[in-house]
Amino acid sequence: MRSSVITKLSMTLACTGVILVLISLAPLINNSPEQPIEQIDQVNYGKMLFTAKGCASCHQHDVVVRHWDFSVGPNLTYYAGNPDYVREWLQDPSAIRTDARMPDLDLSDEEIEALVVFLQTSVKQ
Numbered sequence: 498m499r500s501s502v503i504t505k506l507s508m509t510l511a512c513t514g515v516i517l518v519l520i521s522l523a524p525l526i527n528n529s530p531e532q533p534i535e536q537i538d539q540v541n542y543g544k545m546l547f548t549a550k551g552c553a554s555c556h557q558h559d560v561v562v563r564h565w566d567f568s569v570g571p572n573l574t575y576y577a578g579n580p581d582y583v584r585e586w587l588q589d590p591s592a593i594r595t596d597a598r599m600p601d602l603d604l605s606d607e608e609i610e611a612l613v614v615f616l617q618t619s620v621k622q
């Protein structure tokens with residue numbers, strides 16, 4: 498009776514060990530040396546938000562597919578704004594420029610961060 502409990506316990510511990518080793522190896526398997534995995538995720542998330550949050554309806558960006566050809570705002574493909582400035586701008590454009598035509602899109606901090614990373618890195622890929 499007792500030995501079967503011990504066997505179960507050691508099996509559980511062994512499995513946990515294997516899982517922990519696999520988890521610790523995961524970043525090594527997925528990582529390309531130039532771009533850490535978190536950054537790739539941020540870029541893709543930002544790219545997705547660019548469409549989902551409607552940026553693409555007013556801005557052209559060469560890595561984002563659009564099905565129309567007019568833009569209200571500037572083309573952001575090669576936009577290289579200062580990240581701190583872009584963060585503030587995305588928080589609330591009219592707080593920076595009272596005559597801003599771009600609306601406050603009610604973005605969360607995570608969404609703003611991903612969009613900033615996307616705008617900074619997407620051109621260089």
Ligand code: HEC
Nearest residue numbers: 550551552555569570571578586596597598599600602612
């Ligand atoms: C309704 C149209 C519209 C939408 C939606 C929109 N923008 Fe804009 N955006 C503009 C316009 C117009 C400008 C030019 C400045 C102005 O007049 O507001 C601009 C300017 C910018 C700038 C440059 C700011 C500067 O001063 O250099 C950035 C960066 C930007 N937008 C990013 C985004 C992102 C990211 C999104 C999506 C979250 C987005 N925009 C959604 C219209 C829009």
